[in-house]
Amino acid sequence: MRIGKRFGAVLEALEKGQPVDLSAMPPAPEDLKPLPQASEALTAPSVLSPAVERVQPVMAPDTPANPAARTEPQTVLDALQQRLSKYREAGIQARGSGDERKARMHERIAKQYQDAIRAFQAGRKVDFAELPVPPGFPPIPGLEPTAGTEEDAVAATLAAAQKLATSEDTALAEEDGDEDEPPSQAPVAKKPAQPLVPSSRPLPEPKASSSKESLGPSVREQLALLEARKLQYQRAALQAKRGHNLEQAKAHLRLAKCLEAQITQVRAGRPVDLSKVPSPLTDEEGDFILIHHEDLRLSQKAEEVYAQLQKMLLEQHEKCLLFSKQFMHQGNVAETTRFENLAQDRKKQLEILQLAQAQGLDPPSHHFELKTFQTVRIFSELSSTEMHLVIVRGMNLPAPPGVTPDDLDAFVRFEFHYPNSDQAQKSKTAVVKNTNSPEFDQLFKLNINRNHRGFRRVIQSKGIKFEIFHKGSFFRSDKLVGTAHMKLERLENECEIREILEVLDGRKPTGGKLEVKVRLREPLSGQDVQMVTENWLVLEPRGL
Structure with a gap:
């Protein structure tokens, strides 16, 4: 009877042309039968572990739990609440299916969203690029993704990896396997979330990058050098993390961050001291593992030839790095890049030679070419005083x-x-x-x-x-x-x-x-230009 009276009031309002809110009206009588089961399903989460109960009070009561019924968020807070609810629901489902590691992972992401919501409500700055995005969710209102590049993808992956590694340092012993789990569960690792920039206040860096063509040739050369060096350190950090060398990975990330600041200065038109740019990485251990077979034996003469060729390639590689460093301190980007490329070529030739020796092949055919380099001598280890x-x-x-x-x-x-x-x-x-x-x-x-x-x-x-x-x-x-x-x-x-x-x-x-x-360190006036002639070793190509 009480429900019938409520319908009567609504009908009277409709006859008078007044607006009516139908969202608070009760369902049809046939839909009331499964309500006890639904109420049991809703009360089921109350018996979950305390870890899940701790995140329940912050949940917004009006957030839809069903993804199919999810509405388009109208504000930043709505979008954050929807994503928080999604990760809470995923954590509950994972714990219910017995997957504790996945449940802990989703709880950590939910905790990130809780902190972001509190910071946003308090008026503090929130870096939305660090927050993982659930699959199928629209972007946060008022934000637009920047153009993604390979460097951004690597940077996002490394940032997530470093954050997970830091969290696992303080986790329990049984959570050691979580380091490799998020990439297989969260879509962010397969396709890293691209950083979001507020459309109302665009940062100066993307604006400068959009007008890259307007920069001068020397500035573009500096920018290309810095970006290539940054990508090199990011990849080295990722390689070190995969090898479980977290200290080395963090050191490479710090250098990549310094390079990012220098890239921002170049794009803003400010001068950069190239002598302070980190040197290119040298891979002393090599990029591959040589497998020596006992049944492959080389003659003593072949071993001597291999040793002599490797010695010459190493000396030429070190000279190229030295010349590159000297030109870097002079601020000559073109010559710096040229000698870095020559050093990379010497390194690849050395790897080919080592691989051929490991396979028991005869030394490759080779010849020498006279190369003349114009170098600028500088003793960078000395100070100017x-x-x-x-x-x-x-x-x-x-x-x-x-x-x-x-x-x-x-x-x-x-x-x-x-x-x-x-x-x-x-x-x-x-x-x-x-x-x-x-x-x-x-x-x-x-x-x-x-x-x-x-x-x-x-x-x-x-x-x-x-x-x-x-x-x-x-x-x-x-x-x-x-x-x-x-x-x-x-x-x-x-x-x-x-x-x-x-x-x-x-x-x-x-x-x-x-x-x-x-x-x-350098001459008092002018440059100490020298002409260097080298017998350049060239390995003739063959199928290895």
């Missing part, structure tokens, strides 16, 4: 009166009059006893200021003064046996000077020599 002086050796040094050449105990003292004569930088080598051809090979680091006029004056006029002494005994003082002087004008256009100086007694030559080297 230091100069290295190396006293290498003495040759046929004179002995003082009363001392035979085999009894000469020689050491060298030097003076560099910078910043001025009163504060000259001085030092001396260790004593090398009982020879007139001592091997010192000692390094001294001198402080300089490249832009200081006093330093330029010392370089152009004074140089470095050397004094060679015979070490005295307890009752005798040290005896001067000769002097030498090194001029430094060549540092204007060269970053290393290596000279064999004449040892003088006053102005009289003694016949002795002193070998010394001076190095700067």
Whole structure:
């Protein structure tokens, strides 16, 4: 009777033309029979484990549980609530079927959505790109996916992998297998969710990437280099994670993140210091496993040929990386990329050679080509505020009166009059006893200021003064046996000077020599351009 009165009120309202809400009306009488079963099904989740009960109070009461009845979300909060309900339902179904690992996985994703909802309601920034998307769900209202690239896909996969690895460090021991489970269950791993960018406030990075054609040629070269290097580190991180080396994977991810910040600067038109770009990765372990068969034996001559070819390829690979690094510090992107490609070619040739040797094949036919490279020498390990002086050796040094050449105990003292004569930088080598051809090979680091006029004056006029002494005994003082002087004008256009100086007694030559080297990071003006000619090893192709 009560239900009939409610229908009467609704009919009266319809006759008067008033709006009526039919969503609150009771169903037809024939639909009331299965209600006890439905109520039992609805009360069934109340007997689930406490882990599921903990996430129930946050669930929105008006969220539809049936995917078929799901409506298009109108707001960001509605979309988040729908996805939260979906993952809760998936967790309940997985636990009901006895799949505990899948249930824990869905509960962790539901917890992510709970935190996102709380942050969104509190007005904090939410990174929607980190939230997995259930299959078949529309995008969040007000957001649009950016154009996906291979780098974005790899980055999304690596971010999810790192998040799962971090969560599993604090999980129970039996959850060790969860690391590989989400890619087979969640569709995000098969097709990574692409980052979402608010359409109302587009970030500057996508806007800059859309106008990539408007960038200058040098900027496009820098951008291509940085993006290729970033992708290389991302792939290396993924490889390290698959090998269960999480520390190495995290280190590679941090470097990839630094490269991403530099890419953003280039796209925004800001200058980037290429000398701070991480070096290209070198795979010392190789990209494959060599299988050596006991029945495959190579002759001793073939083994020697293989060893010689591998040595040459390794040397050329290291030279290419060195030249690439030098051009990188100069900011020359084109030459940097060129030598990186040459290094990759040497590496591939080495892998082909190792594979042929492992299969017991004869050394491949090969020949040499003369290649001439124009390189720019730079000592990147030196800072711009230091100069290295190396006293290498003495040759046929004179002995003082009363001392035979085999009894000469020689050491060298030097003076560099910078910043001025009163504060000259001085030092001396260790004593090398009982020879007139001592091997010192000692390094001294001198402080300089490249832009200081006093330093330029010392370089152009004074140089470095050397004094060679015979070490005295307890009752005798040290005896001067000769002097030498090194001029430094060549540092204007060269970053290393290596000279064999004449040892003088006053102005009289003694016949002795002193070998010394001076190095700067780079020349004081201009570049130290050198032409290098190499016998380039070329392996002739064959079917391996």
